[in-house]
Amino acid sequence: MINNALAVAGIVIKELYRRKxxxxxxxxTALITLLLGCVNFFNDDRIARYLKEICLLLIWISxxxxxxxxxxxxxxxxxxxxxxxxLLAKPLTRGHxxxxxxxxxxxxxxxxxxxxxxxxxxxxxxxxxxxPLLIYLQALWLHWILLALxxxxxxxxxIMFAAPSSNSTICFIFIVGILLVGRHLHRIxxxxxxxxxxxxxxxxxxxxxxxxxxIREMIVHxxxxxxxxxxxxxxxxxxxxxAFFLIATWLVFRRKSLTA
Amino acid sequence: MPDLVxxxxxxxxxRSRESQNGFKxxxxxxxxxxxxxxxxxxxxPNGAGKTTTMNVLLGFVSPSSGxxxxxxxxxxxxxxxxxxxxxxxxxxxxxxLSAEELLRFYGKIFRIPKGxxxxxxxxxxxxxxxxxxxxxxxxxxxxxMQQRAGIAQALINNPDLLILDEPTSGLDPIGRMKVREIIQxxxxxxxxxxxxxxxLGEVETVCDRxxxxxxxxLQVEGRVDDLVKNYKTNLEQIFLKVIGYQSSQAV
Numbered sequence: 001m002i003n004n005a006l007a008v009a010g011i012v013i014k015e016l017y018r019r020k021x022x023x024x025x026x027x028x029t030a031l032i033t034l035l036l037g038c039v040n041f042f043n044d045d046r047i048a049r050y051l052k053e054i055c056l057l058l059i060w061i062s063x064x065x066x067x068x069x070x071x072x073x074x075x076x077x078x079x080x081x082x083x084x085x086x087l088l089a090k091p092l093t094r095g096h097x098x099x100x101x102x103x104x105x106x107x108x109x110x111x112x113x114x115x116x117x118x119x120x121x122x123x124x125x126x127x128x129x130x131x132p133l134l135i136y137l138q139a140l141w142l143h144w145i146l147l148a149l150x151x152x153x154x155x156x157x158x159i160m161f162a163a164p165s166s167n168s169t170i171c172f173i174f175i176v177g178i179l180l181v182g183r184h185l186h187r188i189x190x191x192x193x194x195x196x197x198x199x200x201x202x203x204x205x206x207x208x209x210x211x212x213x214x215i216r217e218m219i220v221h222x223x224x225x226x227x228x229x230x231x232x233x234x235x236x237x238x239x240x241x242x243a244f245f246l247i248a249t250w251l252v253f254r255r256k257s258l259t260a
Numbered sequence: 261m262p263d264l265v266x267x268x269x270x271x272x273x274x275r276s277r278e279s280q281n282g283f284k285x286x287x288x289x290x291x292x293x294x295x296x297x298x299x300x301x302x303x304x305p306n307g308a309g310k311t312t313t314m315n316v317l318l319g320f321v322s323p324s325s326g327x328x329x330x331x332x333x334x335x336x337x338x339x340x341x342x343x344x345x346x347x348x349x350x351x352x353x354x355x356x357l358s359a360e361e362l363l364r365f366y367g368k369i370f371r372i373p374k375g376x377x378x379x380x381x382x383x384x385x386x387x388x389x390x391x392x393x394x395x396x397x398x399x400x401x402x403x404x405m406q407q408r409a410g411i412a413q414a415l416i417n418n419p420d421l422l423i424l425d426e427p428t429s430g431l432d433p434i435g436r437m438k439v440r441e442i443i444q445x446x447x448x449x450x451x452x453x454x455x456x457x458x459x460l461g462e463v464e465t466v467c468d469r470x471x472x473x474x475x476x477x478l479q480v481e482g483r484v485d486d487l488v489k490n491y492k493t494n495l496e497q498i499f500l501k502v503i504g505y506q507s508s509q510a511v
Contacts, residue, residue, distance in 0.1 A: 003368070003369075003371060004369055006368075007365060007368040007369050010365070010368075011354065011357070011365055014356065014357065014361070015354070015356050018356040019356070081351065081352040081353070081354075082348055082349075082350065082351040082352065083351060083352070083353060083354060085318075085320070085346070085348040085351065086346055086347070086348055086351060086366070086410070086413055086414070087369075088318070088319070088320065089318045089341055089344065089346035089348075089423075090341060090366060090369045090370065090417075091338045091339060091341050091342050091369065091370070092338070092369050093338055258320050
């Protein structure tokens with residue numbers, strides 16, 4: 001299984017670095033950050049904080065765009081171009097294909113994250129003259145783990161929705177919704193009447209809490225690294241949801257017609 | 261001659277809203293065998309059930325009843341596909357890969373050792389006459405070249421059985437001739453080829469045996485020489501007669 005999945009993953013990674021998406025997003029992030037870095041607003045010493053905040057926000061947006069759009073087109077493109085037929089005519093199952101696509105998109109997103117965080121590290125280090133590498137590594141790890149969950153979720157969407165564009169839009173709304181509102185849902189639930197209160201509470205406990213993986217504020221305000229145990233729990237939490245989405249993808253894909 | 265392909269009482273039904281009883285029969289009680297070393301032509305008009313039968317053989321579609329096996333192994337087992345090569349109709353291979361990379365990718369799935377894989381890629385690209393373009397991205401290929409890249413991927417595991425779905429579809433006369441030459445060469449190498457085509461002249465030249473399918477049912481099956489002798493006409497006329505076609509002039 002691993003051999004087949006890695007072969008499929010290799011093709012996804014090749015696709016990412018041969019397409020322009022990643023380069024465009026990286027150049028945009030770098031340009032905006034460097035331009036802002038050149039400007040000194042009101043002789044404010046804390047300008048480096050704003051710069052870090054903006055750079056991290058751009059990294060988050062870019063990484064989500066790369067992960068969601070790359071994943072959303074994988075299986076629909078295989079069906080549309082009919083490459084799924086020669087692929088599945090080999091000793092490769094639909095399960096191998098789903099797992100391979102997941103690994104490919106996750107590794108590809110991870111590679112682009114490394115480039116983005118390296119750039120961030122250089123920019124913030126050049127401004128602040130300090131290198132809190134441990135928290136940067138924690139941020140990179142948690143971000144990458146979050147992308148595993150996102151990739152698995154988008155992969156399920158790519159089986160359920162015919163067009164990659166509709167899948168990408170729905171997934172973006174879902175992800176941004178969770179990141180912005182997810183953590184407040186239980187507080188909102190308390191103020192509501194039954195049965196909506198129960199429904200909102202169930203949603204709060206059912207959705208994957210992506211905000212756990214966002215430690216940008218801690219980096220911006222130069223806070224100490226988080227505990228390794230918290231990192232481990234967040235990793236296990238993401239693995240659980242990722243496994244759930246991947247199994248659901250496989251179950252749906254098993255029964256799906258191969259034609260677009 | 262041992263049977264490489266064996267289909268027994270195969271029936272495939274699809275759900276259909278257009279049909280009164282809610283389903284459509286794509287293949288109905290098909291019995292078929294293909295022996296080792298044979299070139300077998302699978303004929304029929306569009307919608308006759310040829311591609312559905314091939315999809316069953318490749319494990320893409322489950323039969324409603326009956327059975328199908330390759331090399332004596334049920335087609336639902338992935339291992340049944342270890343020794344086959346498949347060329348689907350009209351496939352647009354990964355645009356961002358070259359022919360060489362495409363073959364390397366498919367070769368990895370078969371776990372072909374690296375040294376052997378490189379040797380095989382060289383010989384297959386030579387066979388399909390893509391040696392000169394091996395490092396070029398597939399998106400720059402003509403339709404004929406893409407089809408030959410497709411044949412190359414079907415040959416990467418040195419298969420004993422090749423399943424080709426309309427291999428000359430949409431190609432110009434030169435492209436068709438090149439594909440036909442490749443099939444001839446594979447035949448000389450002793451490969452078993454099971455292919456569907458609408459080019460009946462080509463089928464008559466290349467095939468040992470043919471089967472004609474119409475509305476999901478097997479109408480005729482036999483050696484090309486025997487059919488031509490029995491019907492006292494060429495394969496095209498036999499085909500038209502079997503499916504009950506009458507030209508408007510005749511009507």
